[in-house]
Amino acid sequence: MKVLVPVKRVIDFNVAVRVKADRTGVELANVKMSINPFDEIAVEEAVRLKEKGKVSEVVAVSIGPQAAQETLRTALAMGADRGILVKHDAELEPLAVAKILRAVVAEEQPGLVILGKQAIDDDCNQVGQMLAALLSWPQGTFAAKLELESDTATVTREVDGGLQTVALKLPAIVTTDLRLNEPRYASLPNIMKARKKPIAEKTVADYGVDPAPRLKVLQVNEPEKRRAGARVRSAGELVGKLRERGVI
C-alpha cells in the first residue's frame, strides 16, 4: 500500500508573527520557514508504517512556491521515498488544496492519505476533511493512534471529552494530532540521501484546478493587546476582586 503525505511550508513554530504595516497579511520576508508541525507528525507516522512493513511507499506532496522543495526535502530526509512539488506562488484556500490533492490521489492511487490536522498559519483545519468528502472516503481526524490492517484503518481520535476510536474502510484519510508520535530528527546521512531522492515538479494548471480564492481578506490586524492589570497582595483580595467582577 502506498501512503500520500501532503506537507505545507509555514512560518516556523518558534517565530513571533508580525502583522504587516499595510494590514494585508503577516510579514513573510526574511522569516524562518519550516514544515508545518502537524505535517511533520504525518510524515513520521507514514515512515513508521513503512518501517513496520505495513506500507510499501511514502510519497510526500507540497503545494507552494519553489522554496517548498525544502519542505519536501525535510520529509524525504525523514524517510519519505519521493516528492511531488505542485508549484503555486499565491495563497490557496483549503478547498483548492483539497481539489489539487484529489487529482494527485487519482494519479497516485494511495491506500491512505495522512495529513496534519491543520496548518499553523491559517489554522483552517479543513483540507483533510474536504479531501475525504471530495473522494467520498472515510476520515479519522485528530488522530492520537493509528493501526493499519489490509482493509481497515483503526483510528483513535482526540475529541473534546477524551478519545474516540473509529474503524475506517480503506482507502481513507487520517489527520494527525499532537499525541500521535514524536517526529524523529533526520540524521546527516539521511539528509544527504534525501538530496538524491526524486521530486517531480507540477503546476496547479496540470491538475485543472482553479486556484482563485473565493473569500476576500479585507484586513489582517494585530489582536487586541492586553494590558497588565493590577497586582493583588493576597489570595483573599483576589477572590474579593473576582467576586466584584461577578465571574465567581
Next chain:
Amino acid sequence: MPALVLAEHTNTALDEATAKTVAAAVQISRPVHVLVAGSNCQAAVQQAAKLSGVEKVLLCDNPLYTNFLAEPVADLVLSLAPAYDAILAPATANGKNTLPRVAAKLDVPQISEILSVESPDIFRRPIYAGNAVQTIEAKGFKKIITVRVAAFTAVARDGNAQIETIPPAADPALSRFVGENLSRSERPELTGAKIIISGGRGLQSKDNFLLIERIADKLGAAVGASRAAVDAGFVPNDRQVGQTGKIVAPELYIAVGISGAIQHLAGMKDSKIIVAINKDENAPIFGVADYGLVGDLFEALPEFEKALDAR
C-alpha cells in the same frame, strides 16, 4: 433564507456551544433552525427548542447518528443544505470534523472559527494561533461557518420553537464507531468551560495538581496545563492549553505556576479575565494578567480555596 445550526449535544443534553452558535447565526441570517442529529436525543431536542431566536428544531433520531460520525452527519446536513443560506456549527471536535465535508461537497469555502460577525457577509477569525486576526468577506455563495464559541454569548432560553422530525440520510457505510474513552471527570471540557484553572511547571508534581483540582471543583472549572506541565507528566496531554494544544477563551482563566511562554499565551490570551499566580514577579504571564498575585503558590492556593469557602 434561514440559517441552519448543527447542534452539539450528548443525546441526553444540549451543549452550551449550541446556544453560542445560535448567537452567531442570528446575526447572519434569520430565522434560525437547529438540527439535532442523534439517537434517543429527545432531551437535547427539548433544550434546543427553548433557545431564543430559534424558529424550528429539526430532529433526526436514528442509530446512525449516535456517535456523531462525520460521514453520516455531513450527508444529513447536505440533504438539508438547499433550503439554507448559511450553515453553522460550533468549532468543537464534532463541528470541525463534520462541516468541511459539507463545504467541500457544496463546492464552497468554509470560514473556520469566527470570532465575530461584522455584517452578514463579513467575519473576523484568528490566524497564527490568534497572533493575527483576519477580517474576511464571503459573498455570493452559501456560507459554511464554524464558530469559536468562547467568543459569543449564549442566547437566552426563553424560546418555544416547533419541533419537526426529519428522516435520516442514506448510510454512507464508510466508518464504524468502535469505542470511546471519555474523561471520567465531572469537570467541564476545556474548550467549553466558563472558568479554567491551569497549572504549570511551578506545581512541581502530579500530586500537587490536587491543589488546583480542588479549587476547580469549587468553581465548577476545567483544569488545564502548560506544555511544561504536560511534558513533565503532571497531567495528560489533552489538558494542554496553548498554540499546539487547546485554544481557550473562558470568562476567567487562572494561571498558576505558569511563566507565560508565547506558545501558552497564544492559547489563552483571549480569555475575558486572566489571573496569574507566580512567584517570579517578572514572569511574562503578568504582562497579560488582569490580576496578578506574586507569591508562593503552595501558600496562595490553600488561601484561595479558603477564601472561596468564606462567603
